[in-house]
């Protein structure tokens with residue numbers, strides 16, 4: 828399927844099995860996991876949406892809510 832390239836905003840291609848992402852406009856060629864991290868890094872608001880995928884092991888920086896628990 829066609830997706831928006833996170834690097835050049837051109838047309839990137841991703842197979843239905845989400846195995847990789849490849850862009851024809853630039854030299855982007857990465858796994859889906861790397862693609863998710865790339866987006867999350869560049870656009871922090873996406874990290875919530877993609878959190879389920881990214882939380883597969885790392886919980887670094889996951890301190891949301893702690894500020895509300897001050898006593």
Ligand SMILES: [Zn+2]
Pocket residue numbers: 832833834835836837838839850851852853854855
């Ligand atoms: Zn591109």
